[in-house]
Amino acid sequence: MKSNTADMVFEGLLRIADDNLILGHRTSEWCGHAPTLEEDLALPNIALDLIGHAQTLYCLACEINSRYKNEDQLAFLRLEHEYKNLLLVEQENGDFGNTVLRLFYFSTFMKYFWERVKINCCFKKLKEFSEKAFLETSYHSRYASQWVVTLGDGTDESNLKMSNAISNLEPFLGELFNNDDFTEMCSQNDFLPEPTSIFESWKNEVEAILQKGNLNFPDIILKKRGGRKGEHSEAFGYLLSDLQYMQRAYPNSSW
């Protein structure tokens, strides 16, 4: 792989891996605290998939960039500004409705993302991985969509909470579909799809689900952004203190 291609692949893998790790981290915070025992099973299960995706992607990234010796170094030992995840995934969970709505937005996006990678990706190992990732994110999207409909349609109280969740997450959606020089380069090189190319499919599906739940589709305008450049929100620092605690407190140890 040429060095500028390697840089592109490394950065692209990191973006997706960080999104998955951080959303997996947030989702795992529900373990033992969910509204029903079934959800106590489902949410850790989804967190397991998300963090599992991150692990695979970090491993692929390490194969490309010899500066990092293993996946844990990438997951645990970077500084805050070196994480490239979306601001959407690092926000605190909020209530169960906010959690499932965010999961629905993200996993529906990733479902179409992986679907495109499956069809066209110059990096063979990622193309192979996308088969599994597509199936799993499709399941996450379906699970979350059922809750969005249920909570939107359920009671006046739950409908109000879901409307609040829509407003709450609205400022973070623009970043999900924001093209930049990097995403354009990835697309031109047949590596990753441009986020805007996913918008139509995403919008059709999300709008239909929200409608079933008597909820309004949000305005997607680029408001809060910065995650892709390593500029994070306050909540992220606390998340990292949890995530990195052991590796920082006991450096150079095997676990």
Added chain:
Amino acid sequence: MARKQNEKIVSLEEFQEKIDRDEKIEPKDSMPEAYRKTLIRQIGQHAHSEVVGMLPEGNWITRAPTLRRKLSLLAKVQDEAGHGLYLYCAAETLGKSRMEMNQELLSGKAKYSSIFNYPTPTWADIGAIGWLVDGAAIMNQIPLCRCSYGPYARAMIRICKEESFHQRQGYEIMLTLARGTKAQKEMAQRALNRWWWPSVMMFGPSDADSPNTENSVKWKIKRYTNDELRQKFVDAIVPQAEKIGLTVPDKDLKWDKKRNNGQGGYAYGEINWDEFWRVVRGDGPMNNERISAKQKAWNEGSWVRAAAHAHALKKQTALQAAE
């Protein structure tokens, strides 16, 4: 308890004969009320223990030291939720609803294993729980795969397979720490010091003080007494600790060739029963925190459950209207 009118009522003697023939008792079979009550209590407590047990371990998911450990812990805690679900279902076959059992857990009326009222301050506690707590649970649970009540016995087969995997995982965490840096080894030893006695106590009061044991053995719900199982546990764990260079915190621990009918076993020190009863009665280090966490989750989830109920009713009404 609701019974079908045509259900054949068997006498205590007939019931005992069936048990003695090693026939399984199934949900629709006639059974003495005390047998039913004992099982509901035991299976309910077991289910609650799985669910409350998710908390001390779930604590460490976000702080697990590597991705591999994080994924294993997530999978493990998820297994515990699954065990809770199976067990509530098994208890429901005896006529008590999951909702009722849950209310008893939240109100403090129902018990769960006291072991989960101890804290997990370090990563090594996750290793110690897997190794010792799941180890003790397996000692208790393997005989339950042959329990006289069919649904419980069948649930236990799968649960035991998963628990023994968890135990190996926990031991492997301890092994890695024991072979690690000085700080890691000390962390492992401190966790063993914390969890040893509570784990030994997990088998319950000694046989002389265990009022439920006699009937449970007679009805083949239990196959071994508390003290017999405790001895098996100590005999299994002591060499495992030695192998990884950790010290079991009991100065009276020594090999006693008279134990286990002359085959030899470890004699161990006096158990602090005052501590045992104190924790059972609610005064352990984390009793309040565990129940408060479950109450908080339940209360904060009430709007979600109400919405799910309302949505299901609307769907049903729409379906009926369409027919």
